[in-house]
Amino acid sequence: MIRPASSLARRAATASSARRTLATTARRCENLPKSTSPIVSKLNFFNSVTGDGTQIPTYRVLDGSGKPLEGAEVPEIDEAFATRMYENMMLLPALDNVLYNVQRQGKISFYMTSYGEEATIIGSAAALDMEDEVLGQYREMGVLLWRGFGLDNVMAQCFGTSEDASSKGRQMPVHFGSPQHHFHTISSPLATQIPQAAGVGYALKRDPARRSKHIAACYFGEGAASEGDFHAGLLLASTIPSPTLFLARNNGFAISTPSTEQFFGDGIAARGPGYGIDTLRVDGNDVLAVLSAVRAARQRCLTQGRAVLVEAMTYRVGHHSTSDDSYAYRSRGEVEERKRVDDPSGRFRRFLEARGWWGEEREKEARERAKKGVMEAFRRAEGVGRGELGGLFEDVYEGEQPWNLVEQREELGRLLRKYGKAWGPWKNELGKFRGEGRDVMGGEGKSA
Amino acid sequence: MHPPSSTARRVLNGLSKHRLAFQRRANSTAVEPPPAGGHLPGVATSQLLRPTRDAALRTPGIKWKDEDNSTLGGRETRKMNTYQAVRDAMAIALAKDDTAVVFGEDVAFGGVFRCTMGLAEEFGKERVFNTPLTEQGIAGFGIGMASMGHTAIAEIQFADYIFPAFDQLVNEAAKIRYRSGNSFNVGKLTVRTPTMAVGHGGLYHSQSPEGFFMAGSGLKIVIPRSPIQAKGLLLGAIRDPNPVIFMEPKILYRSAVEQVPIDDFELPLGKAEVLVPGEDLTLVTWGTPVYHCETALHVLRSPSEELESLIPASVRGAKVELIDLRSILPWDMETIVESVNRTGRLVIVHEAGAIGGVGSEIASEIQKRCFLKLNAPVRRVTGWDIPVGLTYEKFHIPDAIRVVDAIIETLTY
Numbered sequence: 015m016i017r018p019a020s021s022l023a024r025r026a027a028t029a030s031s032a033r034r035t036l037a038t039t040a041r042r043c044e045n046l047p048k049s050t051s052p053i054v055s056k057l058n059f060f061n062s063v064t065g066d067g068t069q070i071p072t073y074r075v076l077d078g079s080g081k082p083l084e085g086a087e088v089p090e091i092d093e094a095f096a097t098r099m100y101e102n103m104m105l106l107p108a109l110d111n112v113l114y115n116v117q118r119q120g121k122i123s124f125y126m127t128s129y130g131e132e133a134t135i136i137g138s139a140a141a142l143d144m145e146d147e148v149l150g151q152y153r154e155m156g157v158l159l160w161r162g163f164g165l166d167n168v169m170a171q172c173f174g175t176s177e178d179a180s181s182k183g184r185q186m187p188v189h190f191g192s193p194q195h196h197f198h199t200i201s202s203p204l205a206t207q208i209p210q211a212a213g214v215g216y217a218l219k220r221d222p223a224r225r226s227k228h229i230a231a232c233y234f235g236e237g238a239a240s241e242g243d244f245h246a247g248l249l250l251a252s253t254i255p256s257p258t259l260f261l262a263r264n265n266g267f268a269i270s271t272p273s274t275e276q277f278f279g280d281g282i283a284a285r286g287p288g289y290g291i292d293t294l295r296v297d298g299n300d301v302l303a304v305l306s307a308v309r310a311a312r313q314r315c316l317t318q319g320r321a322v323l324v325e326a327m328t329y330r331v332g333h334h335s336t337s338d339d340s341y342a343y344r345s346r347g348e349v350e351e352r353k354r355v356d357d358p359s360g361r362f363r364r365f366l367e368a369r370g371w372w373g374e375e376r377e378k379e380a381r382e383r384a385k386k387g388v389m390e391a392f393r394r395a396e397g398v399g400r401g402e403l404g405g406l407f408e409d410v411y412e413g414e415q416p417w418n419l420v421e422q423r424e425e426l427g428r429l430l431r432k433y434g435k436a437w438g439p440w441k442n443e444l445g446k447f448r449g450e451g452r453d454v455m456g457g458e459g460k461s462a
Numbered sequence: 463m464h465p466p467s468s469t470a471r472r473v474l475n476g477l478s479k480h481r482l483a484f485q486r487r488a489n490s491t492a493v494e495p496p497p498a499g500g501h502l503p504g505v506a507t508s509q510l511l512r513p514t515r516d517a518a519l520r521t522p523g524i525k526w527k528d529e530d531n532s533t534l535g536g537r538e539t540r541k542m543n544t545y546q547a548v549r550d551a552m553a554i555a556l557a558k559d560d561t562a563v564v565f566g567e568d569v570a571f572g573g574v575f576r577c578t579m580g581l582a583e584e585f586g587k588e589r590v591f592n593t594p595l596t597e598q599g600i601a602g603f604g605i606g607m608a609s610m611g612h613t614a615i616a617e618i619q620f621a622d623y624i625f626p627a628f629d630q631l632v633n634e635a636a637k638i639r640y641r642s643g644n645s646f647n648v649g650k651l652t653v654r655t656p657t658m659a660v661g662h663g664g665l666y667h668s669q670s671p672e673g674f675f676m677a678g679s680g681l682k683i684v685i686p687r688s689p690i691q692a693k694g695l696l697l698g699a700i701r702d703p704n705p706v707i708f709m710e711p712k713i714l715y716r717s718a719v720e721q722v723p724i725d726d727f728e729l730p731l732g733k734a735e736v737l738v739p740g741e742d743l744t745l746v747t748w749g750t751p752v753y754h755c756e757t758a759l760h761v762l763r764s765p766s767e768e769l770e771s772l773i774p775a776s777v778r779g780a781k782v783e784l785i786d787l788r789s790i791l792p793w794d795m796e797t798i799v800e801s802v803n804r805t806g807r808l809v810i811v812h813e814a815g816a817i818g819g820v821g822s823e824i825a826s827e828i829q830k831r832c833f834l835k836l837n838a839p840v841r842r843v844t845g846w847d848i849p850v851g852l853t854y855e856k857f858h859i860p861d862a863i864r865v866v867d868a869i870i871e872t873l874t875y
Contacts, residue, residue: 147610182643191642198609199642203633209599210634213606213614220561220588220612230606242626246599253594254603409644410680412703416732416792419679 063284070283072327073307074297078356080364089306093371099140099301100366101380103132103359106156108384109165110332112392113172113187117336121396122172126188128153130299130331133358134263136160137304138326141312142231145224146259147214149198149207150233152188153263157233161195165387169395176401176448182409183400204238208247208260212321215256219319229315230258236325237268239282251321252289259315260323261308263298265330270343286323298326299358302365329356400446404453427454505717505753510737511688515539518721521690522735527697527726539721544714547689547722548577548654551696552615554726556585559613561650562700564590566600566617574619575656575715601627601653605635608648608705615700621657621709622669635705636680649703654696656712657685658750658813659859664852667712668859670749670814670845672790675707676823682706682731683790687752689720694729695788702731711749734794736801740783743873744801746824747811748787751860755784755811758865773866777873790820798824799831806837807875809868813859815847838875843868 044053063070075086082088091099110127117125128135135156142148148157155168167179171190174183180191180199191199198207198214211232218224238244239262251258262282266273279285286293292314296307307324315322329352333340340349366372407423430451434440444451505511512518518539530537542550556562564578570592572579582590593600597618604616618624624631631653639647659668672683682704686692692710699706737752738759747755759782765773783801787793802808808828810821821842828840843860850858 149606179643179645181641184643185641189641191645193645199638199646201634201637201641203629206602206630206634209596209602209630210606210609212599213603213608214610215606216563216603217561217607217610217612220563221610242598243602243630246596246602249594249596250599250603254591409640411682411792412639412647412649414732417795418792 063280063287069280070293070295072295072297073303074300075303075306076300076361076365078361080361080366080368082365087306089302089309091302091305093369095140096366096369096371097376099136099305100359100362100372101384102136102139102156102159103301103362104380105159105384105387106132106136107359108381109155109159109168109388112385112388113168114332114336116172116392117187122187124186124188124336125172126152126335127332128156130329130352130358131263131265132156133301133304133362134265134298134326134328137301138231138233138261138308138324141305141308143228143312145196146228146312147196147198147211147218147230148233149211149214149230150200151204151207151235151238151263152200152202153235153265154200154233155188155190158190158192158195158197161197163190163192163195163197165391166394167192169391170398173395173398174400175395175398177395177398178401182405184405205234205241205243205247208232208234208238208241208243209250210247211258211260212247212251212254212256215251215258215321216254219257226316226319229312230256231261231312232258233261233263235268236262236264236266236273236282237271237276239285240268240276248285248289248291248321248323252291255318255320257315257319258321259308259311260321262323262325263328264325265298265328267330267334267340267344269334269338270340272344281325281327283323283325289321289323291321291323292318293323293325295325295327298328299356299361301358301362328358399448402449402453403444403447403451406454423454427456430455504757505714506719508718508753508756510752510756511718512690512720515721518690518723521694521723521729523729523733524694524723525728525730527728530725537723537725539723541719542689542693542722543716543719544686544689544692544710545575545577545579545716547693547720548696548710549579549581550722550724551693551700552578552581553584554697555613555615555700556581556589558726561611562589562613562615563607564615564617565593565603566654567593567595567619569617573617575712577617577654577710577715597623597625597627598630601630601635604651604653605630605638605648605705608635608651609638609646611650613650613700614652616651616653618653618655620667620669620712621655621671622666624653624655624671624707627653628674631675631681631705631707632678636678638680639704640680647703648705651705652696652700652708653706654708654710656715657709658711658713659850659855660713661855662852663712663850663855665849668813668850668855670709670812672707672709673814673819676791676820678791680704681791683709684731684788685709685711685748685790686788687711687749687786688714688718689722691729691786691788693722694727695731697726698728698731701728706731709749713750729788732789732792732794734785734787734789734797736783736785736797738782738784740781740805742780742805743782743807743809743869744785744798744805745782745809745811745865745869746785746787746798748790749813751811751813751865752784752786754860754862755865757862758869759784761862761866762869773870774874777870780869780873782869787824793820793824795827795831798828802828802832803835806832806835807872808832808836808840809843809865809872810840811843811860811865811868813845816842816844817847819844838872841868841872 113125139157139160170177171180172187189200211230215230283295311322311324569578570582604614607614686695825840
């Protein structure tokens with residue numbers, strides 16, 4: 015700006031520039047700094063994600079009798095894919111039936127069934143890529159079944175045999191893991207996998223071989239979503255961002271705590287927009303809706319490179335675990351009613367039959383095959399037995415073993431040599447290990 | 463041993479000034495050497511630091527990680543303080559390992575302690591980036607990346623704020639390899655955090671939480687005392703196949719300055735370092751108290767006029783073996799045992815409180831292994847079992863005089 019020569023001109027220039035500054039300032043006050051939030055003069059509290067006070071809607075494709083809803087788009091699937099989905103939805107409860115009873119018989123220490131959630135788990139598993147990294151909570155064995163983990167591996171982990179590659183006998187049943195199947199090992203603390211999934215997603219993004227190809231898919235229940243880790247994980251995956259798909263299994267219960275006592279807001283889906291991420295609520299008992307939803311969510315996740323949230327509404331038909339009797343806090347009637355009104359497998363079966371892809375003969379055959387496969391794997395696992403006792407001390411550290419672990423292993427060896435035959439509890443237990451503890455008692459040949 | 467006479471002192475002063483001048487002419491990269499006699503050495507004047515290139519290159523245990531293609535004269539060093547050395551280590555890690563990333567609160571602009579200065583500019587925002595304010599998220603995110611084989615270098619802004627990450631670090635990071643039967647691991651996770659008192663930090667900028675994590679078997683914990691140590695141990699930690707918590711004494715970020723080798727080198731984890739050899743008493747510590755211990759040894763040898771009457775002549779000649787533990791988990795039991803078997807006396811110094819502190823673990827093991835060789839009970843000099851109160855800090859954090867007192871008590875038991 016050229017400086018005016020005379021003082022009059024100077025004063026005029028100052029006045030006009032002052033006017034300009036005032037106008038600009040007034041414009042700038044229309045919005046807060048760094049924000050496009052509109053300014054309003056009416057005091058108006060809001061309390062709805064949908065903007066009109068209604069709850070977030072639930073996406074559904076098939077009605078209760080397996081018929082596509084008016085206007086619904088049935089996802090692209092062929093007979094092979096659809097029947098594969100259905101057979102996995104059959105295999106899961108077949109496996110649950112056997113292992114639940116096996117626990118009751120005292121042959122395994124613990125078990126968790128997935129009754130009622132078959133559509134949520136198989137539908138979402140089928141929508142993911144086989145190499146998407148899955149981080150689960152504990153009720154996602156169906157993902158492993160879909161991915162071909164196999165019944166022998168399931169049994170090995172539940173029985174803690176020498177073939178337990180998931181945990182080498184160190185974890186309670188259902189704590190599966192498999193790098194080959196891109197399924198991160200389950201851990202008991204709830205929700206810890208959520209921020210970890212954000213990191214897994216970021217690693218995928220940073221890997222030129224996997225960027226824009228694979229996502230991290232994180233499962234958790236509506237109870238676990240109350241943990242601070244949920245907030246941390248969604249915050250990170252939405253902000254950094256990382257291509258992580260968050261799948262909330264809202265099955266109505268966290269052990270005995272109904273969801274009405276778990277949160278006051280509109281479920282888990284209401285939280286998504288809080289993090290600025292694309293969110294969808296889906297009928298978790300409609301396997302085709304779940305398939306569609308997760309396929310679409312996965313695609314968004316990949317293109318945006320950012321978190322996406324899907325809340326699957328379902329119902330936990332079974333008890334929380336073998337340590338729980340859910341009839342202590344809900345009526346049998348409620349459970350039976352739910353099973354009758356909304357059986358995810360039955361619903362899908364009717365869809366398949368309408369397509370001519372399934373029938374009574376196939377049903378009988380598939381059911382028998384599933385049961386047979388499970389029983390075979392179970393009987394086989396019963397005969398495998400545990401690994402060596404020395405596995406107790408391995409894998410704490412990689413590399414040179416710290417002196418305390420070396421000495422503690424020797425100490426146990428000394429105690430076993432001295433008391434192993436005389437002390438009942440130890441004597442009985444040693445027999446379960448290959449080598450009966452000789453690898454620890456031996457003194458020489460201590461494995462690192 | 464008698465303190466030098468005033469004549470002797472004048473001579474000594476003259477000699478050292480001469481040495482000073484010679485050093486300055488011969489080696490222009492030298493840091494100011496400490497003034498001779500009479501002063502209480504603080505960190506800035508500590509003899510334990512390596513202010514010259516020669517001294518730096520002679521750091522015991524250095525493992526060079528690249529070919530020495532330096533020109534005539536050998537490897538180069540550069541004057542660095544602790545935060546610059548930490549930064550240097552991370553720059554090397556980022557340069558050599560494409561999967562390496564650095565993240566945490568405020569790391570992008572350089573970090574609240576400047577440990578990440580210029581790294582975002584140099585390596586890009588995809589590799590050096592801010593996270594939202596969530597320690598449990600930072601730790602979990604790092605665990606996720608490391609589980610995929612990426613080198614995740616996380617920063618927790620102050621050790622006082624590491625507790626929300628405790629579940630992720632102790633229940634997850636420490637146990638992933640074991641619980642998965644070695645099918646997954648997070649060895650590539652390193653969590654760095656500023657620790658210990660700074661003089662004006664109060665309850666929440668002064669804590670030393672290493673004791674809480676010492677029980678997290680599966681983790682490693684490392685605490686460096688100087689720039690060279692920080693760089694070498696941090697590179698060692700980043701590359702160690704186990705998750706490591708790296709705690710950097712914040713008061714040393716600026717005040718500890720050394721000539722630090724600019725090349726890629728590592729120092730060993732799990733190994734203590736004998737800083738001053740001795741035979742009458744073993745003094746074990748780590749981090750900031752290393753310098754209070756050095757001061758204590760000086761006070762013991764040549765107390766000031768005011769202190770002379772309080773320090774019995776019989777102890778002034780004592781040769782105290784000063785050991786920097788460096789790694790808290792696993793801790794170098796063998797070096798301490800070997801030392802105490804010779805000296806028969808042990809004093810442990812740490813800023814954290816006495817109960818449940820690292821000193822209690824060391825004391826327990828040493829009394830077990832050196833029981834018959836001990837001539838006095840194992841003595842701990844620690845912060846009080848109280849939160850660190852701002853205006854009381856000088857009476858809370860163990861300083862040189864408390865170490866002196868403990869040494870005297872232990873020597874005269």
